[in-house]
Amino acid sequence: MLTPLWLTLKIALLATLMAGAVGIALGWWMSQRRFAGKNFIDALLMLPMVLPPTVLGYYLIVVIGRNGVLGQYLDRWFGINLMFTWQGAVIAASLVSLPLIYKAARAAFEDVDVRFVHAARTLGAGEFETFVRVTLPLAVRGITAGLMLAFARAMGEFGATLMIAGNLPGKTQTLSIAIYDAVQAGNDAQALWLTLVISVVCVVVLVVSGRMLQAKH
């Protein structure tokens, strides 16, 4: 009964970690430099948030499907096929979460007063040390808020996930897809039960993250 829940949590957690690593790095990089084409890259990074999920799903198929741009090499060289796997679902969920983390991280880094960075420099800290001891701690609230949002978004990811990972009970049938499935089969009792489960989880995530952000003060 609860397999879709564990699957959803596993996929959402991994997706948030993956998107988090990439999003924070990109947010940091973009906050530091000014260069031609910066706005264009910014728009590109926000794209997954704006594109319809089915468009995203289609692009994913084109890239990592068995005959896809990258997928064909994965299949030929490593025998790996990401379609219909929970790993594919993680990729789909990471993609839709990335813009949320990137945007939050970039804003958080930009908000850090440059004078703290200067102070750290004059006190002997290099770039990496300044980032770890000064910039990151001061940006952590904004970044955490972004991660929470990303987690919630990853949990609810449906359209692109369905196209890439399919609807395989026990393997890729996340809570959202399970609800969709139950409705399609006319199984209202199941649909209601699953909806309640995911609603409770979302409320818990929001309450916990709210407390975390408050505790800073």
Added chain:
Amino acid sequence: MTTSSSRWLGKFILLAALSISSAALHAQEVVVSAAASLTNAFQAVGQAFEKSRPGTKVTFNFAASGPLLAQIQQGAPVDVFASADQETMDRAAKANLLAEGTRADFARNTLVLIVPSTATTVPQKLSDLGNAQYKRVSTGTPSSVPVGRYTMASVQEAGLTAALEPKWIYGESVRQVLNYVARGEVDAGFVYRTDALIEKDKTRIALTVPTTTPVSYPIAQIASSKKAALGKDFIAFVRSDAGQQILDSFGFSKP
């Protein structure tokens, strides 16, 4: 009111009048929810029906039979329902959704096993699917898609349930299964013969799969429909020689 705004008002009234009258023209509109496997055939049937009755319009809604039933149960304004198996129609009848005495069978189909046309080997018999080279096999989600149910029954009959259990990739409709095979995402798939004919270039029929019950398509009017006469006409057309000829040209057989 200034002359320019009164001119705009005049234009608006004219536009409104036109749209109301054209809506009156489309008062002869019938909404048909039909199983995904009927997509191409019914589109042709619909065109022929509209031609035979000028002023009528057929609006189609194609999806797997299960979701279509769910929509009707939720109150979707559907006039005619055509499903790919008796079971779905039975469920509809049990829920008192059908207009009394309007249910009839109108076509039959065959279940086939297809592989991508790029496949190097083709299964000679159903049990070949148990071999290691067939890692992913697709059919419809059994709980809501008829082709999935036909498939599971046949697979069970052949004693292959356990062997194929870890290999299933479920599609939301038979057309999605067809798509998975056509794109080479799966190694084999169960669809209807009529679907395989649609993707002749990208798929190959490996074998015909015997089914435990005939693949029989029923059609019926929905009880809450406001277009009873038109619905009745459409069903009659589907069952007429003209309609049956069109279905035949797409690979369906007589009911």
Added chain:
Amino acid sequence: MTTILELRVQAQLESPGRSFLLDASFNSTTQRTALVGASGSGKSTVLMAIAGLLPQARGYVRVADKVLLDTEHSVDLPARERGVGLVFQDYALFPHMTVEQNLAFGICRLGKRPNEAERDRIDALIRQFDLEALRGAWPRHLSGGQRQRVALARALAPQPHFLLLDEPLSALDAQLRVRLRHELAEMLERVQVPALLVTHDLSDVEALAQSVIHLDKGRVVDSAITESATPT
């Protein structure tokens, strides 16, 4: 008299709608020098150039026998190697660290715990600047005067050869300013590190510096040695 600070710096600063050219040259022979000028004259920019925080800076900067910048000979030390302490206008104390941690930042590098010698140095600084009661305090809970002491102590923690102070008293109200001017003069006298002090207040010059450089629109327009300043 030995030259303590030798500076010939050009820098072009561009920001939307504004372009600023710094072209400043001066030498200083006194232990404590004041840099004065109207706001916008480039005083803070000069400090940034000396501290190594101005990537556009070109020219020559020598401070207490150490060459920090020499564009002609491709010398441009990164800020962390310059040995120059900087006290910011609003102190820029790290808000997520206690007073003690702020002081320790310049002494211990990432991931290292302070060894005995380093711990002694931190304790000495705390004593010297009368911060014992404030060891575990957060910057946001400190008064203006307390923050100034912490900022100065922090800048001196890595034992710099030279000290830069950017308007050290302007963040304080008038009454406090008078009192802390004396304290600052006393502290600077004690630590014996040569310093360049930016200010727009001539009373600061009188109390704290032994010579003064006037800056206007990015250029040095005047320099003079004032009377030797001693704390009263």
